[in-house]
Amino acid sequence: MAKRYKITIVGAGNVGATAAHWAASKELGDIVLVDILEGVPQGKALDLLEAGPIELFDSRVTGTNDYKDTAGSDVVVITAGLARKPGMSRDDLMKTNAGIVKSVTEQVAKHSPNAILVVVSNPLDVMSYVAWKVSGFPRNRVVGMAGILDTGRYRAFLAEAAGVSVRDIQALVLGGHGDSMVPLASCTTISGIPVTQFIPADKLAQIIQRTRDGGIEIVNLLKTGSAYYAPSAAAIQMVEAILKDEKRVLPCAAWLDGEYGISGVFLGVPVVLGAGGIERILEVPLTTEERIALQKSAGDVKANIDKLEL
Numbered sequence: 001m002a003k004r005y006k007i008t009i010v011g012a013g014n015v016g017a018t019a020a021h022w023a024a025s026k027e028l029g030d031i032v033l034v035d036i037l038e039g040v041p042q043g044k045a046l047d048l049l050e051a052g053p054i055e056l057f058d059s060r061v062t063g064t065n066d067y068k069d070t071a072g073s074d075v076v077v078i079t080a081g082l083a084r085k086p087g088m089s090r091d092d093l094m095k096t097n098a099g100i101v102k103s104v105t106e107q108v109a110k111h112s113p114n115a116i117l118v119v120v121s122n123p124l125d126v127m128s129y130v131a132w133k134v135s136g137f138p139r140n141r142v143v144g145m146a147g148i149l150d151t152g153r154y155r156a157f158l159a160e161a162a163g164v165s166v167r168d169i170q171a172l173v174l175g176g177h178g179d180s181m182v183p184l185a186s187c188t189t190i191s192g193i194p195v196t197q198f199i200p201a202d203k204l205a206q207i208i209q210r211t212r213d214g215g216i217e218i219v220n221l222l223k224t225g226s227a228y229y230a231p232s233a234a235a236i237q238m239v240e241a242i243l244k245d246e247k248r249v250l251p252c253a254a255w256l257d258g259e260y261g262i263s264g265v266f267l268g269v270p271v272v273l274g275a276g277g278i279e280r281i282l283e284v285p286l287t288t289e290e291r292i293a294l295q296k297s298a299g300d301v302k303a304n305i306d307k308l309e310l
């Protein structure tokens, strides 16, 4: 009999609840939503469960404030924390969210010692470090969601500009989430054809800048919170790759130990994601400019990690 997977999603806010929605609609497993707010995870879980007979998914969805109910999870997605408001950078969030992610990870690691952690809370690269450090898990079992979202934004804008399907755009971004991401020109193609044959250099530069500012563009529009459809879809793509052992090649935040000549930070790199979590980190050749940008990005993340008191 096929195994029924257990997916815990911590934080039943916009990102967490929407992640639960994507996961249920894909029938990836049974879902436990956890939050500190009483009633919110229970209410959202019940509402989603009641969509099952309409949308025809068989996932059991429950909500709780008690980590005992998360015991034995295969994957835990951490979205707990404050979302960005206008005028706030991801780094403003750092100290508060570090405390939240620390307390969440302690509970999660205690009840699901074999789980793979997918970290979504921002600032992403630093929160991934907090989860890794506090859990004591090996580095392959702690992975941050950033690159898929940044690449998703990039691919959406490229598809629009080139007038082609999003399905046919391949792109790869490295580095930190958002402002310090490093798009790789050599890896941006439309069905293998260099993107420069479709989009002129000045337009491409505009698209890259818009992608860097992709998070803040949405914060400024929403005014009361930050993006959640694409971030949650990206996190669930990672969960799917892990639970189905797909061995997908995806840009994710991973703890680097010498790869790309960088050590001691979580940073966005292409990885092979499967049942073992991060099964491999892929090193692609970089131009000098890209290498310098990646080093700078690593330096920024490291400076933030150094500010933490865990």
Ligand code: APR
Pocket (backbone or CB within 6 Å): 010, 011, 012, 013, 014, 015, 016, 034, 035, 036, 037, 079, 080, 081, 082, 083, 084, 097, 100, 103, 104, 120, 121, 122, 123, 225, 226, 227, 228, 231
């Ligand atoms: N334990 C569990 N849940 C918590 C905790 C905690 N210690 N602290 C806060 N939460 C919950 C809040 O109660 C809220 O329901 O986290 C949820 C966050 O939801 P939203 O405020 O809607 O934020 P969201 O848009 O989901 O973003 C969450 O993901 O993309 C990142 O930058 C974003 O860091 C933010 C996170």
